[in-house]
Amino acid sequence: MLLKHDIEFTLNGVKRQVSVDVTTNTLAMLRDVIGLTGTKYGCGEGECGACTIQVDGVSLNSCLMFAVDCDGRDVTTIEGLANDSKADALREAFVEHGAVQCGFCTPGMIMQADHLLHKHPHADADSVKRGIEGNLCRCTGYKKIVDAIVAVDGAVK
Amino acid sequence: MTEPKHYFAPTSLDQAVECLKDGDVTILAGGTDLTPQSQSGKLRIKQTLMNIRRVPELTGITLEGDEIRIGALTTITEIMENALVKQHFPVLVEACDHFASDQIRNVATLGGNICNASPAGDTLIPLLVLDASVELASMPEATLYRHSMPLSTFFVGPGKTRRSLCELVTGVRIRVPGPNHIAHFHKLGTRPALDISTISIGIAGTLKEGILSNVRVAFGAVAPTPVRASQTEKALEGQRLDAVTIGKVAGIARDEVKPIDDVRATAWYRKEMIHNITKRMLSHVAQA
Amino acid sequence: MSVAEKKPRVIEPDSLIGKRIPKMDAPEKASGRTRYIHDINLSGQLYGRILRSARIHALIKSIDTSAARALPGVHVVITAADIPDQRPIGVARDHFPLKVGRVRSQRDEIAAVAAESEEIAEAALKLIRVVYEDLPVISDPEEAIKPGAALIHPEPHGADGTHLHLKQGTSIAHKGKPDNIAMTFDYVHGDVIQGEAESDVVIEDTFRLHYVTHCCMGVSGMIAEFDASGNLLMYSNTQVPFLHKREFAEYLNMDPARIRIIQPPIGGGFGSKLDIYPFEVICLYLARAAKRPVKMLFTREEEFLASPTRQPVLLTLRSGCKKDGTLTFRQVHTLHDNGAYTSWGATTPFVMMQTFSSLYRVPHCDYHTAAVYTNNPYAGSFRGYGNLQATFAIEQHMDMLAERIGMDSLAFRLKNAQDSGETTGQGMVFKSCGFKDCINTAAQRSDYTRKFKENEVNRSRPGNIRRGIGMASMLHVGGGAKIYPSDGCGTILKMDDFANVTLITGASEIGQGSETVLSQLVCEELGLPISAITVVNNDTAITPWDVGVHASRTTFIAGNSAIGAAKKAKTKILAVAAKKYECAESDLDLRGGFVIKASSGEVVVELSKLLRNLHFQDKAELVMTTFYYEPPSVHQDKGFKGDVSAAYAWGAQVVEVEVDTDTGRVRMTKVTGAHDVGRVLNRLGIEGQIEGGVVMGQGYALTEELLIENGVMKNPNFRDYKLVTAPEIPEMDISFIESMDGEGPQGAKGVGEAPAICVAAATANAICNATGVRMFELPFTPEKVYRALHGQTPKLYWKPWRADQ
Structure with a gap:
């Protein structure tokens, strides 16, 4: 029998309680226990960034975070960001600049870009490239993703 | 299937080290190594999974006398952005900049990088050349016992350290360097980050009137642990960095390391790179 | 509206073609709302x-x-x-x-x-x-x-x-x-012995091409369910649903009519989902036995271990030319590592031989391949389909031959490049051909000739950074490829009472943006904004037949099919309008959601109103049309000859690198590309295709390699299988040559595979320009380059093998 542990945390602005296997990672909790599937599994090893979420204001790979460690913390996923009007500019930039093709890396890419822009609102192309170096994309060649993030300058606080 | 029987998230150092007493405990800090290792079955989680993230004594970067203490839970991002570290240990910032990715830097802890004891661990090389020591805490009886040991003696093999099962790494201490101190780091990989070093090199010392002394040289990814290069250090100690010396020292460095072939590079290439990069770094020091 | 202003409303001409149209499904994807196969769960699963x-x-x-x-x-x-x-x-x-x-x-x-x-x-x-x-x-x-x-x-x-x-x-x-x-595979045109006799210079080299794999960001998966009557419903990531429907039926010994395939949005394809893999059939067996829906998803490690690869090839090329720069012959032997089983990888010679026979004018060509079973992973189809390997050898030889006869490598290429109207030895007819424009544009925009000479001079300077520039060109099918009995695509188009269009197409969307391009083409015909269309493209029970996403064919084939259906709808609408408003059909047109006077743009009637009138009258009718487009290409004969594609895509790319001679590390600094795409339909989409393809080519050239030792994969993870990351991408300067293909939809040709094809070849030429050292083996990892720079790379040699010898 797997050891369960009850945790309480804020998910996308809403407090909630969940009982999770102690060895489960946050990605699996979000997708399989809670049912939010915007956060993607790409590798399970922190090498692709598809599962990027924000916890207490910093971006991280949810596949590398024990779900129990969400206890008491503030978790934001792409679904939460989708309700965030400040992030509208970022999403719109991704759409308008052609930064989305198959779209599988996109939620993680946007979560990371949002974190990057909160920290460095005026990031230039080179710092954006470094900022998303942990997010793999196989379709776009990154250029349009970088263009989109740079274009948000000033629109997101 | 190996599953822990207990989960414990202590909120004080006393609680944490007390929990460690029975020894059958897996410690969770940032989780960036533990999660994939446990899920792939490479690492078995023990009877108790202890999450130390809520232990306040393990956080913070403080100046204590002539030493800077970096708490074990300090994330790589926090180290990079800390004013004290930037001022005194730019070499550590440089290494952190090449560490994995932003998402991992935001979570991975210094204590975790040390305890994971990877031969290619990015922070370990600068810490070695900065003469860092590791702080450990345990509770052999009813009270907290702390001691420290030089990082250079801490590693015994890939993933293996001198930390006993009852001990917790609480932080590292680094003496604030004196005037004329130089320290450099180079990570050779194929990309800026999200990469495991093919080799890495740290060089530090006191450079006064062209003479290098108190030399510290460390290499990553050329041995089962990150290593100090005693012969290279000896050859550099007290020397003026002219072209002949640099050439000679680079040769000694190449001969001193005993790397292996793996998926990232052959031993031959690693030795060549130890030579070429040592030479390049020393030339850079000489010209600066 | 006041009486004085009662002028007729005029709609100005506008066009959707060539605009930057955002991908229609991008807002959903950017919000995390898109449900990929991983995100779908059925009750009882x-x-x-x-x-x-x-x-x-x-x-x-x-x-x-x-x-x-x-x-x-x-x-x-x-x-x-x-x-x-x-x-x-x-x-x-x-x-x-x-x-x-x-x-x-x-x-x-x-x-x-x-x-x-x-x-x-x-x-x-x-x-x-x-x-x-x-x-x-x-x-x-x-x-x-x-x-x-x-x-x-x-x-x-x-x-x-x-x-x-x-x-x-x-x-x-x-x-x-x-x-x-x-x-x-054995192919011949002309007589290579005669070609060699006519040559002033003959060179021969062996090249080794490595294992790489697709690395779709979404791992493979499927869900299968048999209903109470034994009908099979599959949620599948296939790129070829109609072909697979039939194949699955064979494997299950059931009637294909009882199989329905739904394709949820897909996390990347690149050719990987062109064949049926064991896991799919196994999932069906499980679902059949369990009488419950069964979902199967790979882990990333499994994705590496159990997905197809690009085929590793050992390739010996012998080529010659005359002193004046005329190519005389190419003789090619290749050995393909087939792996343990045969998938599409074994058939890549279909494409490779086209490149050898027809990239530049080659009077004599002799091509032989043997694909050999080993205990290694097996190779499937992958964007470019053998063309990366062929081009790698040819384009290095182009530089080497030019050097041997003392001719400028650009002039050498131009001398042998084809023009429109030519037919090649393999029977390919180049109706539209912007090849020379591609070469000239890429060379001029990159300042190729000046930099090439400057870099050669700078090789002897002190310092450890060497700059290099290199060029390569490509030829690929751009109007489908007639491999199956039909290379066609069907369309069903219906219009509702509000002048919204539902486009039901056989073409699958795998992230490349086909739904957006097809919408543009239909809306262009019907004078509607892009917001007036809905695309249905993912359900074999609804959509008409299509052969699938491969061979860079969707824009061309599905585009022509969509246009065909739209034209039929337009004809019908204009006929109704002409009758109602008592004028000739040719006096009318559709624009901005209105029926207008063709001559002035004056509004005759709102289109939706006309459609409602048509619908709600005594002889009620709806506007619904169908069209099936079959390209005018032909099947190859037994000697592999014939005009297999309705159009051909051309391109030239110039790659600039910096080589660190201390470490062997190669940094790709800039790629200047010029691609003959026929016509740009969606500028945003086509730029994305080219940029993504260039970076995929960069990975093939520099960083990616599946390491197989005695049949064991050593790096089934993203840590050691190194995809290119954002900081590594080169500056990209992409030009489009619009040769306006006569058969293409609005003049367009296929471009999906083109951009990945010549990067590695151009990189090899650039490294040689930088260092004087030629690289015959991919990828150009730091260690491999360092060894080559230090003379530690033995020359590849392979005694060509032929089944008939």
Whole structure:
């Protein structure tokens, strides 16, 4: 029998309680226990960034975070960001600049870009490239993703 | 299937080290190594999974006398952005900049990088050349016992350290360097980050009137642990960095390391790179 | 509106073609709302997992599944013994989904479980006991092809050593193969002996191309469910649903009409989903046995281990030219590592020989391939389909020949490049051809000639950074490829009472943006904004037939099909309007959602109003049309000759690099590309295709390699299989040559595969320009380049092998 542990945390602005296997990672909790599937599994090893979420204001790979460690913390996923009007500019930039093709890396890419822009609102192309170096994309060649993030300058606080 | 029987998230150092007493405990800090290792079955989680993230004594970067203490839970991002570290240990910032990715830097802890004891661990090389020591805490009886040991003696093999099962790494201490101190780091990989070093090199010392002394040289990814290069250090100690010396020292460095072939590079290439990069770094020091 | 202003409303001409139109599904994807196959769960669903071989090459002596079957939560455990009617899959029908008696590679499927959860399924796999008897591993195709080499597919034996005499079929899987040769190709035009005799310079080199894989960000998966009447519903990531429907029916021995495939949005394709893989058939077996929906998803490690690869090739090219720069001949021998089973990778010579025979004017060409069974991973189709490998050799030889005759490499290329109207030795007819424009544009925009000379001079300067510039060109099908009996695509188009269009197309969307381009083409015909269209493209029960996403064909074939349906709708609308407003059809047009006077743009009637009038009258009618487009290409004859595509795409790319001679590290600084795309339909989309393809080519050239040692994959993870990351991408300057193809939709040609094709070849030329050292083996990792710079790379040599010799 797997050891369960009850945790309480804020998910996308809403407090909630969940009982999770102690060895489960946050990605699996979000997708399989809670049912939010915007956060993607790409590798399970922190090498692709598809599962990027924000916890207490910093971006991280949810596949590398024990779900129990969400206890008491503030978790934001792409679904939460989708309700965030400040992030509208970022999403719109991704759409308008052609930064989305198959779209599988996109939620993680946007979560990371949002974190990057909160920290460095005026990031230039080179710092954006470094900022998303942990997010793999196989379709776009990154250029349009970088263009989109740079274009948000000033629109997101 | 190996599953822990207990989960414990202590909120004080006393609680944490007390929990460690029975020894059958897996410690969770940032989780960036533990999660994939446990899920792939490479690492078995023990009877108790202890999450130390809520232990306040393990956080913070403080100046204590002539030493800077970096708490074990300090994330790589926090180290990079800390004013004290930037001022005194730019070499550590440089290494952190090449560490994995932003998402991992935001979570991975210094204590975790040390305890994971990877031969290619990015922070370990600068810490070695900065003469860092590791702080450990345990509770052999009813009270907290702390001691420290030089990082250079801490590693015994890939993933293996001198930390006993009852001990917790609480932080590292680094003496604030004196005037004329130089320290450099180079990570050779194929990309800026999200990469495991093919080799890495740290060089530090006191450079006064062209003479290098108190030399510290460390290499990553050329041995089962990150290593100090005693012969290279000896050859550099007290020397003026002219072209002949640099050439000679680079040769000694190449001969001193005993790397292996793996998926990232052959031993031959690693030795060549130890030579070429040592030479390049020393030339850079000489010209600066 | 005041009386004075009562002028007729005029709609100005506008066009959607060539605009930057955002991808229609991008807002959903950017919000995390898109449901990929991973995100779909059906009630009552079980989870399937596969037990793979623990050995590379071995006989299976016994399999004990009793403990796994007894585990609570396990519904079904199957091995080959449980599926007596298994039929072989793959291009050569040499491959049982569940292995019978023998495993031949690391990923081989031995058993499968369907259970209540993934964890239980995984635990059950660990309880399956398999006894193996190891066999020698053959991982080198040069060994595998030697006479007397151990066979990968001998006649099947049972566990006791007796012949299995599988009676159901005559395939390789049933009867075995008396040698390790999976497939051979022999092509000739002209006479290479004569070509060589006419040559002033002849060179010969051997090139080694490596294993790479697709690395779709979404791992493979499917969900299968049989309904109470035995009909099969599959949620699948296939790129070719209509072909697969028929194939699955064969494997299940059921009527194809009872199979329905729904394609959820897909996390990347790039050719990887063109063949049926064992996991898909196994998932169907599990669902059939469990009578419950079964979902099967790969882990990333499994994705590496059990996905197809690009085919590794050993290639010897002999080419010649005259002193004046005229190419005389090409003679090619290739050895393909087929891996343990045959998928589309074995058939890449179809494309490779086109490049050898027809990229530049080649009067004499002789091409031979043997694809050889080994115990390595097997190769499938991958964007470019053999063309990266062929171009790598040809374009290096173009530089080398030019150097040998002392001719400028740009002038040498231009001298041999074709013009429109030419027919090649292989029978390809270049109706539109912007080849020379591509070469000239890429060269001029990159300042190729000046930099090339400057870099050569700078080689002798001190310092460890050497700059280099290199060029390569490509030719690829751009108007479909007539491989199957039909290369067509069907469209159903309907308009509602509000002048919204539903476009039901056979074309699949795999992230490339086909839905947006098809919408543009339809809206352009019907004078509607892009917001007035809905695309349905993912359900074989609804959509008309299409051969699938491959060969860079969707824009061209599905585009022409969509235009055909839209034109029929337009004709019908204009006829109705002409009658109602008592004018000639030719006096009217559709624009901005209105029927207008063609001459002035004056509004005649709102289109939606006209459609409602049509609908709600005594003789009520709706506007619904269908169209099936079959391109005017032809099948190749037995000698592989014929005009197999309705159009051909051209391109030239110039790559600039910095080589660090201390470390061998190559940094790609800039790629200047010029691509003949016929016409730009969606500028945003086509830029994205080219940029993505260039960076995929960069990975092929510099960083990506599946390391296989004795059949074992050493790096099935993103840590050591290095995809290019954002900071590594080069500056990209992309130009489009619009040759306005006469057959193409609005003049466009296919471009999906083109951008990845010449990057590696141009990079090799750039490294040579920087250092004077030629690289014959991919990828150009720091160590490989460093070794080459230090003379530590023995020259590749391979004695060409031919089945007929």
